[in-house]
Amino acid sequence: MSTNGSVIRIIIDGKEYLSRSGVYLIDVARENRIFIPTLCNISGVKPRGACRMCTVSVNGRYMTACTTPVSEGMEIKTNTPDLHDLRKAILEIMFVEGNHICPVCEKSGNCDLQALAYRFQILVPRFPYSFPKRTIDAENPLLVKDHNRCILCKRCIRTIKDEQGRSFFAFRKRGHKLEISIAHHLKDHLNKEIAQRAVDVCPTGALLKKESGYNIPISERKYERTPIGSEIESLKQSVIGDQ
Numbered sequence: 001m002s003t004n005g006s007v008i009r010i011i012i013d014g015k016e017y018l019s020r021s022g023v024y025l026i027d028v029a030r031e032n033r034i035f036i037p038t039l040c041n042i043s044g045v046k047p048r049g050a051c052r053m054c055t056v057s058v059n060g061r062y063m064t065a066c067t068t069p070v071s072e073g074m075e076i077k078t079n080t081p082d083l084h085d086l087r088k089a090i091l092e093i094m095f096v097e098g099n100h101i102c103p104v105c106e107k108s109g110n111c112d113l114q115a116l117a118y119r120f121q122i123l124v125p126r127f128p129y130s131f132p133k134r135t136i137d138a139e140n141p142l143l144v145k146d147h148n149r150c151i152l153c154k155r156c157i158r159t160i161k162d163e164q165g166r167s168f169f170a171f172r173k174r175g176h177k178l179e180i181s182i183a184h185h186l187k188d189h190l191n192k193e194i195a196q197r198a199v200d201v202c203p204t205g206a207l208l209k210k211e212s213g214y215n216i217p218i219s220e221r222k223y224e225r226t227p228i229g230s231e232i233e234s235l236k237q238s239v240i241g242d243q
């Protein structure tokens with residue numbers, strides 16, 4: 001989506017902001033230090049609306065902020081009790097549909113899913129656990145894929161590519177058996193640097209690098225120092241609203 005549209009005015013949570021038409025709503029929110037949770041969105045990468053965590057109210061309708069371009073006069077609510085409950089339910093579904101055992105996960109403290117669970121104060125999900133039988137695939141010499149922890153956000157597919165733009169990752173199988181795989185024809189090109197990028201881009205512990213672990217001690221990890229969202233909210237300022 002182009003960011004070169006005309007200057008427009010929109011209302012977010014009762015305050016007026018300037019933006020440019022066509023910019024994705026989640027990016028407008030980020031620019032203005034308004035935290036909208038997401039697990040699949042990465043700034044600058046084409047959005048897919050896969051996780052639905054960024055659902056907001058736009059002119060009274062629920063829409064994903066990552067796939068919605070802003071336009072003149074939009075009225076957006078980012079944080080109502082209903083939206084909070086919806087997002088919490090989405091998180092709970094992710095937890096019951098996978099096997100997320102945080103205390104034994106190398107990503108604990110650096111995991112976006114875990115950090116959001118803390119932010120939304122999830123204790124006992126309202127849905128029954130499904131305890132799916134999933135595998136851990138350690139076939140690749142550099143990466144371990146733990147399908148128990150994959151939330152199918154497609155971040156790895158959309159961002160980890162070779163020079164020709166071919167993705168190192170893909171989905172295989174269908175329905176509830178859908179899982180992430182390393183593209184067969186590219187697996188020999190997967191080097192340590194690419195493996196590290198994949199681990200970093202994954203919002204959970206579904207992708208982990210072999211031969212290293214716990215380089216950052218527990219209690220010194222990203223979300224143990226600052227809760228998720230605080231990096232956006234800490235410099236909160238409006239373009240027009242505070243004038």
Ligand code: SF4
Binds near residue numbers: 153204207
């Ligand atoms: S492996 Fe990680 S980045 Fe890839 S789809 Fe699963 S959760 Fe998302």
